[in-house]
Amino acid sequence: xxxxxxVLEATASTSLMLSxxxxxxxxxxxxxxxxxxxxxxxxxxxTIKLKAVAGIVAGLAVLSAYGLYKWTYHISGLQLFDWIVIxxxxxxxxxxxxxxxxxxxxxWILQTVATIAFAFAFIALGMKxxxxxxxxxxxxxxxxxxxxxxxxxxxxxxxxxSIVIVLVxxx
Numbered sequence: 001x002x003x004x005x006x007v008l009e010a011t012a013s014t015s016l017m018l019s020x021x022x023x024x025x026x027x028x029x030x031x032x033x034x035x036x037x038x039x040x041x042x043x044x045x046x047t048i049k050l051k052a053v054a055g056i057v058a059g060l061a062v063l064s065a066y067g068l069y070k071w072t073y074h075i076s077g078l079q080l081f082d083w084i085v086i087x088x089x090x091x092x093x094x095x096x097x098x099x100x101x102x103x104x105x106x107x108w109i110l111q112t113v114a115t116i117a118f119a120f121a122f123i124a125l126g127m128k129x130x131x132x133x134x135x136x137x138x139x140x141x142x143x144x145x146x147x148x149x150x151x152x153x154x155x156x157x158x159x160x161x162s163i164v165i166v167l168v169x170x171x
Contacts, residue, residue: 070126
């Protein structure tokens with residue numbers, strides 16, 4: 001991989017790892033670093049020709065912004081938009097998982113699980129619900145494997161660091 005790609009990968013993954021740290025501390029900086037990290041990760045995924053993943057990750061940047069909004073304005077409970085995101089995510093995941101199982105492509109099944117986990121995590125963490133940390137854990141475990149298989153080792157290592165941060169926060 002080119003040096004410029006490694007720099008982008010390192011910057012994106014460091015931003016995302018630090019976002020978990022600051023969220024665990026209850027700092028608003030966690031949300032801003034999450035948004036930045038997912039935007040940079042989208043660019044990285046486009047560069048390594050994972051355009052579908054880049055689109056999914058861009059959606060996670062939007063969900064991070066939504067989590068920031070809910071967190072900043074102390075919005076509790078599931079709102080209409082939350083239900084829409086959950087229902088659309090569920091429908092799309094069933095369609096994608098079914099399609100990928102038939103095509104025997106486990107990579108996309110795991111990506112779908114990670115995406116659903118992160119989407120739920122941002123909604124839950126935006127409402128300061130502890131269950132969001134468990135969803136983050138599931139997403140990071142999946143992403144560790146996915147990025148390792150794509151030889152994005154820096155992101156894989158940062159996923160592991162994020163897993164440790166999440167586990168410390170949970171326990």
